[in-house]
Amino acid sequence: MVEGSVWPLLLVATLVTYSWRALGVLVAGRIDPDGPVFEWVGCVAYALLAGLTVRMILLPIGALRGTDLGCRLVATALAIIVLRRSGGNIALGVLVGVGALVGLTAAGIKIWN
């Protein structure tokens, strides 16, 4: 499935990433970062990232494919509950979510597969 060298990709990824930073320096003070253009690019970046994140949990392609979908969902739900109950403590939520997935997987529990 994976073809070709990763190096050209890495080079291009570096350049396109740095291009945003350099452009930021170039136009700093001359453009309003709260304007509609940035609101739009922000939306695109957020939608892309949210799409990637949810896909990584529901339909993982790498090592996580070895875990049960039900376990991943339970772990995610626990993380969200802890986040809400703790008044928005993200680190604690992630800790519980990751711990739950490790525990459920280690116990060999299959909820939905």
Next chain:
Amino acid sequence: MPGLVLFCSFLGFGSLVRGSGIGLTAGMVSSLTVWGLPGQIAMIELYGVGASLAVNSMAVWLTNTRLMPMVITLVPHLTRARPGWRHYLIAHLIALTTWAVALNRVPNLPPEQRFSWFFGFSVVLWGLSLIGTAAGFVLSGTLPEPVVLGLVFINPCYFLLLFLVEFRPRSRVLALALGGLAGPLLHLVDPDWGLLVTGLGGGTAAFLLDRLLRRREACHG
């Protein structure tokens, strides 16, 4: 504290790197030269589904658009000098964590110390991410399987929780919801282009929907 969270994220990234098969060196180089975890993860995931160089670069490019407004808002706080090579150097060190911490800390520092403080702080975090990447990669080869899977799970879980505490602006919340829905669906349709279409389509739809709702609210007072 921000260093610890960042370290764990890169620990997760390191284990993702091992699973992807691109190798430790490439993973380390991406932490060094890209230094923006969401873009790095998008790159590895799309590489894993065999996306073309063009599609993958576009996705990384779009994922990292957020860096530009971050640089624009932070750099004027760091130095009043006219843009020079130091600005371009410091811009590479501006990433989500360093930006968020710096916006809080920098206004309380004397102006002449801000630049060097930010430089030192960011270089430490940058180093931590490199160590994290390497440690995640190495640990994934030695730790028991369920723990390794837990490491890989850190970032999707972390990002998801980050999104859930985001309440404004509304356009962004809409973008998260639409992207979260469209992402897996379009991945099923086409794993290569799915993510790009999710970002561009979902993001634009969210932006327009927000404008529409705003106009309505204005009409109804």
